[in-house]
Amino acid sequence: MNIEVEQKHCVDNPAALQVRLAVRGVTLGLAIVQADTYFAHPCRNFAETDEALRIRVEGADCFVTYKGPKLDATTKSRRELELPLAASHAEFTELLAALGFESVMTVRKSRRPFELQHGGQSVHGAWDEIDGLGTFVELELSADDASLAAAQQVISSLAAELQLGPSERRSYLELLLGQSS
Amino acid sequence: MNIEVEQKHCVDNPAALQVRLAVRGVTLGLAIVQADTYFAHPCRNFAETDEALRIRVEGADCFVTYKGPKLDATTKSRRELELPLAASHAEFTELLAALGFESVMTVRKSRRPFELQHGGQSVHGAWDEIDGLGTFVELELSADDASLAAAQQVISSLAAELQLGPSERRSYLELLLGQSS
Numbered sequence: 001m002n003i004e005v006e007q008k009h010c011v012d013n014p015a016a017l018q019v020r021l022a023v024r025g026v027t028l029g030l031a032i033v034q035a036d037t038y039f040a041h042p043c044r045n046f047a048e049t050d051e052a053l054r055i056r057v058e059g060a061d062c063f064v065t066y067k068g069p070k071l072d073a074t075t076k077s078r079r080e081l082e083l084p085l086a087a088s089h090a091e092f093t094e095l096l097a098a099l100g101f102e103s104v105m106t107v108r109k110s111r112r113p114f115e116l117q118h119g120g121q122s123v124h125g126a127w128d129e130i131d132g133l134g135t136f137v138e139l140e141l142s143a144d145d146a147s148l149a150a151a152q153q154v155i156s157s158l159a160a161e162l163q164l165g166p167s168e169r170r171s172y173l174e175l176l177l178g179q180s181s
Numbered sequence: 182m183n184i185e186v187e188q189k190h191c192v193d194n195p196a197a198l199q200v201r202l203a204v205r206g207v208t209l210g211l212a213i214v215q216a217d218t219y220f221a222h223p224c225r226n227f228a229e230t231d232e233a234l235r236i237r238v239e240g241a242d243c244f245v246t247y248k249g250p251k252l253d254a255t256t257k258s259r260r261e262l263e264l265p266l267a268a269s270h271a272e273f274t275e276l277l278a279a280l281g282f283e284s285v286m287t288v289r290k291s292r293r294p295f296e297l298q299h300g301g302q303s304v305h306g307a308w309d310e311i312d313g314l315g316t317f318v319e320l321e322l323s324a325d326d327a328s329l330a331a332a333q334q335v336i337s338s339l340a341a342e343l344q345l346g347p348s349e350r351r352s353y354l355e356l357l358l359g360q361s362s
Contacts, residue, residue: 041280043224053280066279081276083268095262098247099222099234 003143005077005151009164011135020162021114028112028127034058036107037093038173042100052171053101057089064092070169077148107131107172118161119154130172137164184324186258186332190345192316201343202295209293209308215239217288218274219354223281233352234282238270245273251350258329288312288353299342300335311353318345 011017021028039053046052050069055062061084068079085092093103112127116139126138139158143151159167168175192198202209220234227233231250236243242265249260266273274284293308297320307319320339324332340348349356 042222044281051279064276066276068279079279081272081279083266083272083276085264086267087264091262091264095245095247095264098232098249098260098262100225 002080003071003077003145003148004080004140005143005148005155006138006140007155007159008136008138008168009159009166010168011137012165014135017137017162017164021116024116026114026116026125028114031110031112032058034109034111036109036173037089038104038107039096039101040104047174052173053096055085055089055092055096062087062089062092071148072152077143077152105173105176107176109172116158118158121151121154123154123158128172130176133172133175136168136172137162183261184252184258184326184329185261185321186324186329186336187319187321188336188340189317189319189349190340190347191349192318193346195316198318198343198345202297205297207295207297207306209295212291212293213239215290215292217290217354218270219285219288220277220282221285228355233354234277236266236270236273236277243268243270243273252329253333258324258333286354286357288357290353297339299339302332302335304335304339309353311357314353314356317349317353318343 018028035057036054037057039055040046041051041053044051052065052067054065054067056065063082063084065080065082071077071079087095097103108131110129114125114127116123116125121141124140126140128136128138130136139155141151141155199209216238217235218238220236221227222232222234225232233246233248235246235248237246244263244265246261246263252258252260268276278284289312291310295306295308297304297306302322305321307321309317309319311317320336322332322336
């Protein structure tokens with residue numbers, strides 16, 4: 001089982017953080033525009049079970065993603081299943097609707113990926129501009145059960161070095177809906 | 182909305198029916214082996230709502246199919262959504278399991294397709310050998326709301342000409358589970 005160890009931070013001063021990243025030799029990649037539509041389960045309250053089901057449209061590509069409950073209190077580590085879709089976004093949404101899954105909201109963002117070496121690992125980063133929310137940075141490592149604790153330590157230590165402040169555990173969807181975690 | 186107008190018949194005497202088909206110039210196509218895994222909905226009883234969700238594996242291809250309730254008493258006309266899957270059968274089953282859909286049973290069949298001209302239309306037929314059930318013939322036309330009644334008439338009249346006997350409204354899954362329609 002792949003586990004996504006992920007930590008997200010609201011960026012109050014984007015210019016200052018870009019300087020700190022530049023000092024470390026980090027270059028932000030080209031912006032990718034993503035539209036993520038989230039769905040409500042027909043008989044589970046995903047806000048209570050801390051799960052999510054979404055369809056992501058990214059250019060001509062389309063994916064369905066299930067995220068399980070977060071596994072600990074600081075990072076956003078959780079089970080994640082992401083499958084490419086051969087059908088269109090509209091066709092898969094029609095299938096989900098027939099099964100009782102209703103679309104809740106679409107989160108639109110511009111994401112600029114970057115890579116950062118830290119603790120002997122290559123940490124994947126994302127510089128996110130979220131429609132209606134502002135700028136966020138995400139740091140991510142893939143882990144399995146055996147490497148989970150070490151990966152969480154690498155991410156926390158890197159966030160501290162970058163002076164990222166407290167982590168934001170709420171999803172962009174929750175922040176847009178004004179929910180508390 | 183595409184509607185599948187479909188009528189199915191148990192074949193008591195396959196040899197006699199093959200002669201009647203041959204007289205009409207019908208040749209059975211090559212056998213396709215299909216394994217259909219059906220899923221239970223987490224909070225709907227599909228046996229009561231007359232719906233179905235299945236994953237079909239056919240050679241290297243994989244599809245997810247939703248079937249809505251039957252629309253009338255004789256044919257098996259119903260709403261059908263079938264989408265190709267880019268992910269494997271196992272990956273999509275894992276996604277469905279995470280969402281609370283449990284696999285109920287896998288129906289395995291060898292299907293030989295054929296075409297038959299009747300009532301000015303090309304009717305799609307299938308000669309099915311179902312593991313554990315025996316031989317069945319299905320007759321099918323695609324229709325929309327406007328052409329539904331005419332398509333049902335063509336299928337019924339062809340079934341009578343082929344001396345197919347009463348139609349079987351229960352699915353192969355229901356027959357294997359011993360359910361009544």
